Amino acid sequence: MSIAQTIADEIGRRIIRGDLEPGQQALVENDLVTEFGASRNIVREAVKTLAAKNLIRSQRRNGTFVELPEKWNLLxxxxxxxxxxxxxxRDALLTSLSEMRRIFEPEAAALAAERASPRQVLEILECYDSMEKYANDPKRxxxxxxxxxxxxxxxxxxxxLRSFNESISMLLRANFNLSIQVDNAFIRNLEEHRIIAEAIRGGDPDRARAASIELLSKNENDIKKMHAMELER
Known part of the structure; x- marks a missing residue:
């Protein structure tokens, strides 16, 4: 990680944590040069990185300010x-993920049943087979x-929808790391994955959609149980 990336990472985390509040003058160039022992050019590069993510905004002659969370680039x-x-x-983000998945995943599964190429069907089936094979190996x-x-x-x-894949994959990984801890959730949810895969192979969009809705419902319940378990600790 470069020095500019290290600075952006540190300041970004401060903003996300709430150490720097929306509307607050966040980044004074001289202060950052002193704190990180970096050149002005490197500090400016870090500021540009954060601005590109909509975490901050620069106002001519007034300085750099923290943006409202609604404007952050969550993808x-x-x-x-x-x-x-x-x-x-984290928790609010994963709750939003559950809502977002309900909006697009069932229809994406239905469209896949109508449009998937033989190679894509094979990839989906191979992923399911590996899920089944490694059901007792959480990481895999x-x-x-x-x-x-x-x-x-x-x-x-x-x-x-495909352009969301990288960001959605990151969120799903965090989601599954939580839900897998609840009552053998992964093994319980294999059946819906199997049905989705078979429906896509068989060109049955209605069955793919229905299985996806059922899977999402179970996942949401598992996340709620996980949050309840955390509160009891």
């Missing part, structure tokens, strides 16, 4: 990494679960 992988690492932003199981959903998104044939 930026680095912003997601920062938010997932903080308890005060989660990885193939993420790949399964990514493969379905690719197979739906919608370029806008």
């Amino acid at each position: 930026d992988p680095q912003v997601l990494t920062w938010m997932l690492s903080e308890d005060n932003t 199981a989660i990885e193939f679960d993420v790949r399964f959903h990514g493969a379905v998104l690719e197979a739906c044939g919608n370029p806008l």
Whole structure:
């Protein structure tokens, strides 16, 4: 990681944590040069990085200010990494993910059943087979679960949805790391994955959609149980 990236990472995390509040004058160039022992050019590069993520905005002659959370680029992988690492932003982010998945995943599965190429069908089936094979190996199981959903998104044939794949995969990985801890959730959810895969192979959009809705409902319940368990600790 370069010095500019290190500075951007540190300041980004401060903003996400709430150490720097929206509207607050956040970045004084001289202060950053002193704090990080970096040149002005490097500090400016870090500031540009944060501005590109919509975490800050620069006002001519007035300085640099923290943006409102509603303006943050939540599809930026680095912003997601920062938010997932903080308890005060992680839970709300994953709740929003559940809502977003309900909006697009069932229809993406249905479209995949209509549009998937033989190669894409094979990839989805192979991901499912690996999920089943590694059901008792959480790390590998989660990885193939993420790949399964990514493969379905690719197979739906919608370029806008496919463009979300990297960001959605990061969020799914965090989601599954939580939900897998609840009552053998991964093994319980294999059946819906199997049905989705078979429906896509068989060109049955209605069955793919219904199984996806059922899977999302179970995942939401598992996340709620996980939050309840955390509160009891």
